[in-house]
Amino acid sequence: MKWTIHTNDSVLNEQHDYLAAGVWHQPVVSGFSKEMDDQMKGGLTDLIKEGDVETKLKQVTVLPTMGALAAKRVLFTGLGKEADLTFEDLRESFGALGKTLKKKKVSTLAIALDSFKGKDFDATDVAQAFIEGITLAMYEFEGYKKKSNVPDVPLDEVKIYTQGDAQEIEAALEVGLALAEGTNEARTLVNMPSNLLTSVKMAEYAIEMAKRHDFEIEVLGKEEIEEMGMGALLAVNQGSEIPPRMIVMKHQATDKWEDVLALVGKGITFDTGGYSIKPKDGIVGMKADMGGAAAVLGAMEIIGRLKPEQNVMAVIAATDNMISHKAFKPDDVITSMSGKTIEVLNTDAEGRLVLADAVTYAKQHGADYLVDVATLTGGVIVALGLDKTGALTNNEALFEKVLEASVEAGEFIWQLPYTEGDRKRVRNSPVADLNNSPGRDGHALFAGAFIGEFTGGTPWVHLDIAGTATTKSAHLLGPAGGTGAMARTLALLSEQFVLERTEK
Numbered sequence: 001m002k003w004t005i006h007t008n009d010s011v012l013n014e015q016h017d018y019l020a021a022g023v024w025h026q027p028v029v030s031g032f033s034k035e036m037d038d039q040m041k042g043g044l045t046d047l048i049k050e051g052d053v054e055t056k057l058k059q060v061t062v063l064p065t066m067g068a069l070a071a072k073r074v075l076f077t078g079l080g081k082e083a084d085l086t087f088e089d090l091r092e093s094f095g096a097l098g099k100t101l102k103k104k105k106v107s108t109l110a111i112a113l114d115s116f117k118g119k120d121f122d123a124t125d126v127a128q129a130f131i132e133g134i135t136l137a138m139y140e141f142e143g144y145k146k147k148s149n150v151p152d153v154p155l156d157e158v159k160i161y162t163q164g165d166a167q168e169i170e171a172a173l174e175v176g177l178a179l180a181e182g183t184n185e186a187r188t189l190v191n192m193p194s195n196l197l198t199s200v201k202m203a204e205y206a207i208e209m210a211k212r213h214d215f216e217i218e219v220l221g222k223e224e225i226e227e228m229g230m231g232a233l234l235a236v237n238q239g240s241e242i243p244p245r246m247i248v249m250k251h252q253a254t255d256k257w258e259d260v261l262a263l264v265g266k267g268i269t270f271d272t273g274g275y276s277i278k279p280k281d282g283i284v285g286m287k288a289d290m291g292g293a294a295a296v297l298g299a300m301e302i303i304g305r306l307k308p309e310q311n312v313m314a315v316i317a318a319t320d321n322m323i324s325h326k327a328f329k330p331d332d333v334i335t336s337m338s339g340k341t342i343e344v345l346n347t348d349a350e351g352r353l354v355l356a357d358a359v360t361y362a363k364q365h366g367a368d369y370l371v372d373v374a375t376l377t378g379g380v381i382v383a384l385g386l387d388k389t390g391a392l393t394n395n396e397a398l399f400e401k402v403l404e405a406s407v408e409a410g411e412f413i414w415q416l417p418y419t420e421g422d423r424k425r426v427r428n429s430p431v432a433d434l435n436n437s438p439g440r441d442g443h444a445l446f447a448g449a450f451i452g453e454f455t456g457g458t459p460w461v462h463l464d465i466a467g468t469a470t471t472k473s474a475h476l477l478g479p480a481g482g483t484g485a486m487a488r489t490l491a492l493l494s495e496q497f498v499l500e501r502t503e504k
Helices: 032-040 042-048 087-104 123-137 164-193 200-215 222-227 229-237 286-307 351-364 376-385 395-408 419-425 443-452 489-504
Strands: 001-007 018-023 062-064 073-077 108-112 157-161 216-220 245-251 261-271 312-321 333-335 342-343 368-376 387-393 413-415 458-465
Touching: 018 032, 018 087, 032 042, 032 351, 032 387, 042 062, 062 087, 073 087, 087 123, 087 157, 108 458, 123 164, 164 216, 164 286, 164 489, 200 216, 200 261, 200 286, 200 312, 216 261, 216 419, 216 489, 222 229, 229 333, 229 351, 245 286, 245 351, 261 286, 261 351, 261 489, 286 368, 286 489, 312 387, 351 368, 351 443, 368 489, 376 387, 376 443, 387 395, 387 443, 395 413
Parallel strands: 001 157, 018 073, 018 108, 108 157, 261 312, 261 368, 368 458, 387 413
Antiparallel strands: 062 073, 216 245, 245 312, 333 342, 387 458
16 A cells, blocks of 8 residues: 655545545534535535434445535544544444445545544544554455456555654554454464365464564474474374474564564464364354564564564464374373473363463573564453453563553453462372363463462463454454454554653
8 A cells, every 4th residue: 555645735625536534422513524514515414414324433424425526425434422432433434434435445545634622532542543443443354266357456545645754654553454454364364274274384474574573583493392302282283294393583673682573473373172082063263372472573664664663472382283193192291391291181282382482582682571473362352352352360460561552553352360279270180290181170370370379480371362463253343253452452562661661
């Protein structure tokens, strides 16, 4: 998408096929709406009163101007009451606009950016929300169907009219685009079938990203993983013909590799459940069990574009969990990279096993803060539903940073308890240091507590996105399928670290 910024021209004097403008739900039109109303000789006021132009939040009205304005059509985007508008509302309003643009196959758009400004949002805020919202909303997974003879017409050019500072607007647009496209990258990874996105292919994808953004990268193959003693990852991989990969990417922003934020992702490219096999209905969709890895890769795409002054490391343990005569079994005892032994009570509790070795390896690479993200448990869905990410932490200060980033991203997180009782249940095994599945009660808590056993006191937040990594229904900011959940939160978290350091 190309854009141009016009700071000295009036959009009302220019001819455009489509002009986007915000309209408030208030008794009298004002600002840009008043200018437009004057040119229409009171026509906009009449259209609003009669309900032909909708002012309710996130509603879009397409209005042919019939020569009353220079623009052929105006896309009025309802903003509701100015006092109530939040940034997330604004982003979703632009999502509604993006859906309309896609439906109409609009290729060129002009936008009166300042018409969307409110008491809490200046032109730079609007610019970020605009490009982020429409880019997320217009995302579509191409899939593998035979292509139609009718080509899609993507939004190719945007002309932005504003009285704001052009450089600041440009920077805000770049931020919004990076956030959206990183999320869309994560969505595509989640949507890909597991026969095409194997652990090997995921590693190749990471290598390409590292080259593109000048990240340092290390990919461990099966022999190196064996040499490192990553017995938990190897156990999960035992039943597969496709070798595992441990992927490490580093964005080094300072002279010294210190104050390192590690983003750790579960990369189970397909999960049969192993010998604790999933039922036929539960096994469909398990291509998305690498949603945590996708979130981390999406975050690194954003970080690579925006280059925050924060040292960030991505660590991804990638494999599938298959059944064969070689596969690991319930009652097996395995030894993790940390040296801790684990009694396997449930082979379908495999995500926490690969994360155990990934967290250990992240610490070996100098992680000072750990955030793991994983489609880990059905228990978090039972507890919180499909629209909330569950979190556990051993450090409230780090969790507050994650929470602040999630609010800015518009991704809801809810903190779950993490108690000594949970830790005791995980440590309760007659034959090993830990067990991987203490029971169905509190399952999401035990899964997180298990990972916590490998943090060694390093500040840590666990994010369970089992409910939020995918959606069955289209929404204002995207279609059904992969959501890219937590990609923006993780990327914005790196910015929070920079801001905190700057403020000090």
